[in-house]
Amino acid sequence: MCNCLKILAAICSRTLFALHGLLMVYVMVDIKKDDFYWSFLTGIVLLFIEMIVTLKMTKHGEWKWFSPMVFLYLCTVIPSIFVVEFDYLEIRMIINDTNSTDSECTKDVIKELSSEAQSAEELTVLVLILGRWMMPRGKMSRDQLAQLLLLYLALGADMLDILELMKEPSVKTNQTITVVGLCLFSWAIMQFTLILTQTLSSSSEDPEVGERGHSSSGVKNCVMTLCCTSEVWSVLITVLMQDGPFLVYRLYLVTREGVFNESMVFFICKNILSVIIQLYRVVVFVCNENRKRKKFKQLHINL
Numbered sequence: 001m002c003n004c005l006k007i008l009a010a011i012c013s014r015t016l017f018a019l020h021g022l023l024m025v026y027v028m029v030d031i032k033k034d035d036f037y038w039s040f041l042t043g044i045v046l047l048f049i050e051m052i053v054t055l056k057m058t059k060h061g062e063w064k065w066f067s068p069m070v071f072l073y074l075c076t077v078i079p080s081i082f083v084v085e086f087d088y089l090e091i092r093m094i095i096n097d098t099n100s101t102d103s104e105c106t107k108d109v110i111k112e113l114s115s116e117a118q119s120a121e122e123l124t125v126l127v128l129i130l131g132r133w134m135m136p137r138g139k140m141s142r143d144q145l146a147q148l149l150l151l152y153l154a155l156g157a158d159m160l161d162i163l164e165l166m167k168e169p170s171v172k173t174n175q176t177i178t179v180v181g182l183c184l185f186s187w188a189i190m191q192f193t194l195i196l197t198q199t200l201s202s203s204s205e206d207p208e209v210g211e212r213g214h215s216s217s218g219v220k221n222c223v224m225t226l227c228c229t230s231e232v233w234s235v236l237i238t239v240l241m242q243d244g245p246f247l248v249y250r251l252y253l254v255t256r257e258g259v260f261n262e263s264m265v266f267f268i269c270k271n272i273l274s275v276i277i278q279l280y281r282v283v284v285f286v287c288n289e290n291r292k293r294k295k296f297k298q299l300h301i302n303l
Helices: 002-032 035-057 068-098 104-134 142-165 175-193 212-228 230-256 264-302
Strands: none
Touching: 002 035, 002 068, 002 104, 035 068, 068 104, 068 175, 104 142, 104 175, 142 175, 142 230, 142 264, 175 230, 230 264
């Protein structure tokens, strides 16, 4: 029964990704009027090959740290978002050069492209969250999965705001700002391929409970835990792939480009607080590990 549910979850999640990927490629082909872009469906075809390999090679229907399924899906969707945004940028630049912003037809084109781009980006984040919910949990508990989905919701809102900043009046025709924004979005959304939870593993042993013969190896394990735990990795990934780069990008837009809107202060403060809190968590974890290591050493000396 469990095996059937695992297979069903794998099929449903990949079908969701495949349908949305097909839609995004269709939009890209429709915009560029070039059949070459159908080749991006290769990632969607590989999804089902990957499913067979994953179900055959893994016990729980999902890899432990990395999701090839999400990676293949993003390799199909991200180019589509780039194409839509660049097409929208070209329209804005043409309108700016010809000073034809007063035309009703022009306004309709801008509104349509803006709505199309925004819908595509929002739907991508929603599909990622729903797909993660539908796919097999692997070794994660239900509580860890719930925490991961809540984390994805928060990350997604921050990512979508970065894309909206590119369309602010003072930078909406700046190609460099658009390219950097899209690259930051692509870099950040790759976090969804990593299966890291924000919970500390409960498998750590109290040093005084373990056997005396394992005291010296316990010291080494504490040192290794500092580098290998998912707690530290999740902190580093969040800071380096999202909050850090997003904070620098937003501060640059405010100080050098004069971009400012209602949500800018909130997201800047959010990024600053996130970086501080995440680094604080690392410090707390390091202190806890040092305390454990001292207990191991003391126990070893007393033997």
